[in-house]
Amino acid sequence: MAQQIPLVDYLVLGDDPHLVANECTSCGARYFDRRNACAACEGTGFKKVDVPTTGEVRTFTIVSFAAPGIPVPFVAAVVDCDGTSVRANLINVTPDPEHVTTGMKVRLATEVIGTDENGTEAVGFGFEPLGG
């Protein structure tokens, strides 16, 4: 199997791919980016927490017109993973309003987005319909 690297550092690959958030140890606010402090309480202590891999689509759009180089159409969404909001594409679903709805149940899935000159695969993530 080729060497793999996650598209973003908050995606953990392996047998059980999942997202990790930086959780404020003072107030519990969660973030996916590198932090200077907590925007909710100004605390500076953070711990890594696993984010549930299933959730519900809270909102979505089907992007038909994007910057050059981005394949369209694709579904961009916000998924509510048991209280943690996650920005992601919806994948393995037909990108039209008949097949995508708010409230639909989804689960995390990974996909290879490309291979670099060293043969390393970059692996991204999205959410796919649950039980589809």
Added chain:
Amino acid sequence: MASASEEVWVLGIHMTKFGKHPDLDTVDLAAEAVQGALADGGVTMKDMGIIGAGNLMGGAMPIGQMLQKQLGQTGIPVYNVSNACATGATALRVACMAIKAGETDMGLAFGVEKLAGAGLLAGGSRSGDSNTWAPKGRYGSVAAIDGRVGTETMPGVFAQIGQEYGHRYGGTSFELFAKISEKNHSHSTLNPLAAYTKKMTLDEIMNDVMIAYPNTRPMCSANCDGAAAAVVVSGSKLKTLSLEQQKRAVKISASILTTDPWEEACQVLPNVNDLTRNAAAQAYEQAGVGPQDLNLVELHDCFATAELVHYDNLDLCERGGAADFFNSGATWRDGTTPVNVSGGLESKGHPIAATGIANVWEVATHLRGEAGDRQIPGAKVGLTHVIGLGSACGIHILEKSAA
């Protein structure tokens, strides 16, 4: 000299025609708006004590000083401001604050943008992936994430904002959002300064090019060139001016700027709701008026999906009732709360930094009874609203002079 309890009034105000101005550069457009505002107020650059200047896309040179070098280098302080689509409102707010603070009794604010032909996107472009993956930036990403981890395009972001409202409260559909656009395009036919003044049928809107579902092309704000400027004056200074100036002056009953307060999802999808709610509450309190008192509203319909949520955020309707409110016809120009009678950003156009003063011009022109064919009869109170993603919200409440 003005005091902290000082009233602030619009003395002169002007907007250029929005659209394509290939023969005018950024400074030309700003100069046209500023000269118009000065002439409208019966004053000159020598009367100004401060300038709030807004421009986002024009480059590194300070636009306020570039304007001074064409119209009058009087040595006064210039504040060049940048606050995304709230830039114009921020420039105006700076001039208002200077008067409130007692630092001057007359100030100028302007916003200008050259955007014609800029296309629909504000999400940048994706460069090719590098030859070797190496984590970079705050997300430790090895490649561009726009389009791979959701979308950064404005039509897509605001589509999600409208869809989220629908998910929460129900009543929305592609057709409903398209009908909002139909309203604004219909309104634009009466506005000679709008970039696009063509009426569009619901079918035409829904069958136009899809940009980011449910926003088709005519449901997106129109990039264009344009500028707007306002001269503001303290209440005590206004009393020393001519009766004609006093009669045409428009009171700024509230001038508010807010940013997005933290909530759970705000760094995942921009929250344009809470900061608008906060700004509206402060504005109504400061002005001593309520949403039911508004004769017209110019709100930030950067996309049709955005207009809907702001009916609710501005308390024009009951919480969760924006779809019913729109369906009642309330926001058409003959409704109970006319919204975007200028045609809104979808047809009047959205030269970013000009927008937050152009909407004040629109409302002020109605309050003065000078709006011609699109005059809202008897308009006495109006509200303007802009959102700059990132985020900032500017709200101004304006009242007709009693003089």
